Amino acid sequence: MKRQLILISGLFLCIACYAQKFQYGITSHIAINQPQKYRTHIGWAIGFIGEYNFNQNRIGNFYFTSKLKISEKGWKDDIYDIEEEKHTRTTHTYYLEIPISIGYKLIINTKSNIFFDFGPYLAYGLFGNYNIDYAELENDKNDLFTCGAYKRFDFGFQGNIGINITNFQIGIGAVQSIIKPTKDIWNLENPKEKSFLLNISYFFNR
Incomplete structure (x- = not known):
């Protein structure tokens, strides 16, 4: 009985430690798309957003982070x-x-830190269209991914x-695609993504 209680206590301790290292929340960004x-x-x-923090020292700690988000991208031309x-x-x-990054946090005090991270992202095209600001020119109502204009x-x-800062994360970022979309x-077009981001996230369990 004592052994079972010790095992159960150890299990709850492990779960508590893992929950302390893993944090999750919601995220959003505004992007300046400039192909x-x-x-x-x-x-x-x-x-x-989800974030897993590795062991912290006096200066800071490494962390792993990933997001799952719906992104609206685009471009304009004449x-x-x-x-x-x-x-x-x-x-x-x-x-x-889905962006996946490894990063590092530099401690400012017990409630705040500076972070920086870098990593790859993978995106799957859901749907898309275009419009022209002139009634007599055709506006395509078809999905750009299914009509043969865009890669998925x-x-x-x-x-x-x-x-x-406490439960909030505020930052800026940059994105560079390596694939012609x-x-x-539309093969003659090449609006390969290059974007600058303003990010804000809120973590529920910090």
């Missing part, structure tokens, strides 16, 4: 009608995105730096 040779587009994302008047084409694409998968790298009917 090379295309105009700036403001995107966004919302989702969940097109011309038959009278050579300029109009704006705006493209919107929506992805299920995107891959690249991202890095972030910021500050943790377009194909077939």
Whole structure:
């Protein structure tokens, strides 16, 4: 009986220690999407964040973090009608995105620290479309991923730096895709993602 109580107590202690190291919450960002040779587009994302903290020393600690989020990305460019008047084409694409990073936290005090992390991301295209600010030019209502304009998968790298204050995490980041997203009917386009992010997250169990 004593042995069983010791084992149960040890199990609960392990769970408590793991829960202390693993933190989770919600996350969002505003993105300035600026593909090379295309105009700036403001995107966004919302989702969940998880973070596992390794043992802390006097200076700080390493950590592993990942997110699962819905991201809206896009770009703008200029097109011309038959009278050579300029109009704006705006493209919107929506992805299920999973960034995975390893980082380090530098302790400021017991309630705050500075963090920086870096790692790859993988994204799966859900749907997308484009519109033109001119009624007589065609606006495509078809999904860009199913009509042969966009590839389903995107891959690249991202890095972030910021500050943790109690349950909040605020930071800035940069994203660079290494895959040309377009194909077939849009093969001449190459709006490879390059974005700058403003991130904010809230952790439930800090």
